[in-house]
Amino acid sequence: MTVQLWTHCRIATLQAGHSAPYGLIENAALAVDSGQIVWVGPRSELPAELAACKTREHDAGGALITPGLIDCHTHLVYGGDRAQEFELRLQGTSYEDIARAGGGIASTVLATRAASEEELGAQSLKRLQALLSEGVTSLEIKSGYGLSLAHERKTLRVARSLAGNQPVEVCTTFLGAHALPPEFAGRQDAYVDEVLRMLPLLHAEGLVDAVDAFCERIAFSVAQTERVFQAAQALGLPVKLHAEQLSDSGGAELAARYGALSCDHLEWLSEQGAVAMAKAGSVAVLLPGAFYFLRETKLPPVAMLRSHQVAMAISTDCNPGSSPCTSLLLMLNMACTLFRLTPEEALAGVTRHAATALGFSDRGVIAAGKRADFVLWDVAHPAQLAYAFGANPRLKTVFKGEVV
Numbered sequence: 001m002t003v004q005l006w007t008h009c010r011i012a013t014l015q016a017g018h019s020a021p022y023g024l025i026e027n028a029a030l031a032v033d034s035g036q037i038v039w040v041g042p043r044s045e046l047p048a049e050l051a052a053c054k055t056r057e058h059d060a061g062g063a064l065i066t067p068g069l070i071d072c073h074t075h076l077v078y079g080g081d082r083a084q085e086f087e088l089r090l091q092g093t094s095y096e097d098i099a100r101a102g103g104g105i106a107s108t109v110l111a112t113r114a115a116s117e118e119e120l121g122a123q124s125l126k127r128l129q130a131l132l133s134e135g136v137t138s139l140e141i142k143s144g145y146g147l148s149l150a151h152e153r154k155t156l157r158v159a160r161s162l163a164g165n166q167p168v169e170v171c172t173t174f175l176g177a178h179a180l181p182p183e184f185a186g187r188q189d190a191y192v193d194e195v196l197r198m199l200p201l202l203h204a205e206g207l208v209d210a211v212d213a214f215c216e217r218i219a220f221s222v223a224q225t226e227r228v229f230q231a232a233q234a235l236g237l238p239v240k241l242h243a244e245q246l247s248d249s250g251g252a253e254l255a256a257r258y259g260a261l262s263c264d265h266l267e268w269l270s271e272q273g274a275v276a277m278a279k280a281g282s283v284a285v286l287l288p289g290a291f292y293f294l295r296e297t298k299l300p301p302v303a304m305l306r307s308h309q310v311a312m313a314i315s316t317d318c319n320p321g322s323s324p325c326t327s328l329l330l331m332l333n334m335a336c337t338l339f340r341l342t343p344e345e346a347l348a349g350v351t352r353h354a355a356t357a358l359g360f361s362d363r364g365v366i367a368a369g370k371r372a373d374f375v376l377w378d379v380a381h382p383a384q385l386a387y388a389f390g391a392n393p394r395l396k397t398v399f400k401g402e403v404v
């Protein structure tokens with residue numbers, strides 16, 4: 001055993017059922033061996049056998065330690081940007097009108113198709129690095145701006161390769177059913193057939209960890225979404241869904257029937273949908289950046305989610321159209337100010353519950369047996385992470401036991 005010890009810190013473990021808020025331990029110690037946490041608790045209770053195996057002691061200088069942050073819903077790999085669409089929206093055109101007129105997602109599809117794998121990688125790396133600078137250690141990246149076999153493959157390959165030399169783990173999600181590509185105009189079901197053809201091929205290349213769809217009046221119907229879910233299920237892939245973002249389509253109930261890892265957005269979620277999610281254990285992924293940027297007024301039903309004990313995660317939704325955002329810390333603040341989450345719920349939403357939303361049971365909390373992904377912060381209390389917006393108090397990230 002070669003134990004690295006972290007001392008002179010307080011630790012927000014985020015452990016479920018811990019007696020203190022945030023699972024906070026004062027005057028704490030954290031022991032790491034081979035990339036795994038082997039012990040956490042008050043320094044005074046550190047077992048002598050662990051102290052005896054210590055090969056290195058890190059003085060955290062009084063920092064707060066939290067689990068590494070997890071961004072569980074991003075569309076980080078895309079070409080171009082949509083600043084002009086932003087200008088149009090400021091003049092009064094709505095997001096849905098722009099989409100119906102062939103702009104919106106479709107314009108990012110053109111730019112993504114036009115970009116080479118290298119160009120896409122370089123543009124996306126900057127966004128990834130912005131997230132990492134705030135303590136993200138795991139994230140999800142969706143495809144969905146390629147919308148053809150070759151371009152969805154390119155997107156997913158970029159997503160996979162981004163993780164290659166960065167201290168982060170990336171999960172990839174196939175979002176072929178994100179929008180209708182121009183060559184399929186007026187032929188929605190034929191495009192869903194095409195999505196069903198792409199999925200097994202991309203999966204066979206090891207590019208797909210999960211499957212998502214955009215179930216909405218400007219995107220795909222419940223019936224079309226179900227065909228995609230059936231195909232995912234046949235391959236043993238977990239599903240998740242962009243559900244009830246702009247209207248109540250009943251997508252969450254469908255997703256719950258397929259045991260979805262998460263349902264995301266959910267501003268228009270019905271009580272039936274929440275009940276179904278609770279039964280299925282699907283996480284509600286709330287995306288305050290998209291709510292803010294589209295100036296939505298319909299709030300996600302947070303009180304209802306709480307009353308049905310649906311776990312809530314928070315994510316950037318990093319994408320060019322509805323949330324061109326690369327700050328997960330800002331999302332903590334917005335989840336509190338806009339959605340009225342408590343700072344503790346918000347922090348659990350980017351750690352413990354975000355891990356569940358990605359199907360990870362080995363991270364998201366600081367506990368023995370979990371991966372040693374954690375962040376040192378220059379704050380006295382965890383609520384400060386949600387309270388100060390535009391600040392980045394990160395001191396250090398530790399990824400798989402090693403200082404980044």
Ligand code: DI6
Nearest residue numbers: 105214242290319320321322
């Ligand atoms: N919902 C969203 O908010 C993103 N995708 C989706 O299905 C936005 C995509 C975009 O506008 O580019």
Ligand code: FE
Nearest residue numbers: 073075242317
């Ligand atoms: Fe999204």
